[in-house]
Amino acid sequence: MIALDDLDRAFLRALVADATLSAGELGRRYGLSQPAAWRRLKRLTSAGVIRTRRVVVDRxxxxxxxxxxxxxxxxxxxxxxxxxxxxxxxxxxxxxxxxxxxxxxxxxxxxxxxxxxxxxxxxxxxxxxxxxxxxxxxxxxxxxxxxxxxxx
CATH class of the missing domain: 3.30.70.920 (Lrp/AsnC effector binding domain/regulation of amino acid metabolism (RAM) domain)
Known part of the structure; x- marks a missing residue:
């Protein structure tokens, strides 16, 4: 299990609402540079917290x-x-x-x-x-x- 801070949780809530958000957009929203946001996303993905991003089709x-x-x-x-x-x-x-x-x-x-x-x-x-x-x-x-x- 990975320890999550408030910024990790904010990233996850934002991605649950819109999985298409880029690292750059997340960084702008939460006051990080694009590379810092990308590293955070990479850490969450490598730890298995983010398994995949997907498109939800309206049946x-x-x-x-x-x-x-x-x-x-x-x-x-x-x-x-x-x-x-x-x-x-x-x-x-x-x-x-x-x-x-x-x-x-x-x-x-x-x-x-x-x-x-x-x-x-x-x-x-x-x-x-x-x-x-x-x-x-x-x-x-x-x-x-x-x-x-x-x-x-």
């Missing part, structure tokens, strides 16, 4: 207006390996995340679709044909809030 703008969370319980854990299931489910483009979880289900999937009819197609033709699939429970996302992580 609705691309026509994917439905998000469904699926709880999946495998029917035959011994006969079909977890890796086989994970490999097969990861190949479905509509599946955005695959989470191996502890609880009532073995996996939690985030699935996007254009509408409910499209989701039904994905469920019937792709998800329900996965190796080892057993019980599936669906929860349709109504709204979502993005909360910043525990930066402190």
């Amino acid at each position: 609705e703008a691309l026509g994917f207006s439905v998000t469904v969370f699926l709880g999946v319980k495998l029917a035959t854990r011994g006969r079909v390996s977890l890796e086989d299931f994970e490999r097969a489910v990861s190949a479905i483009p509509e599946v955005q995340t695959v989470q191996y979880i502890l609880g009532a289900y073995d996996y939690r999937l985030r699935v996007v679709a254009r509408d409910l009819a499209d989701f039904e197609r994905v469920l019937r033709r792709r998800v329900m044909t996965l190796p080892g699939i057993g019980q599936v429970d669906a929860n349709v996302l109504l709204s979502e809030e993005r909360l910043p992580g525990p930066i402190g």
Whole structure:
């Protein structure tokens, strides 16, 4: 674990809000030179605090207006390996995340679709044909809030 000072936390909060900020812009905001800001970013990245910067695509703008969370319980854990299931489910483009979880289900999937009819197609033709699939429970996302992580 790396020790973070107030400036590190300010950098992280700024990058969470806008991952495209350059070292020069961060330096201007917080009173550092571009090289000093770059060294700070490099230290945070090397320590693993910043894993990646990414673009968040607006799924609705691309026509994917439905998000469904699926709880999946495998029917035959011994006969079909977890890796086989994970490999097969990861190949479905509509599946955005695959989470191996502890609880009532073995996996939690985030699935996007254009509408409910499209989701039904994905469920019937792709998800329900996965190796080892057993019980599936669906929860349709109504709204979502993005909360910043525990930066402190």
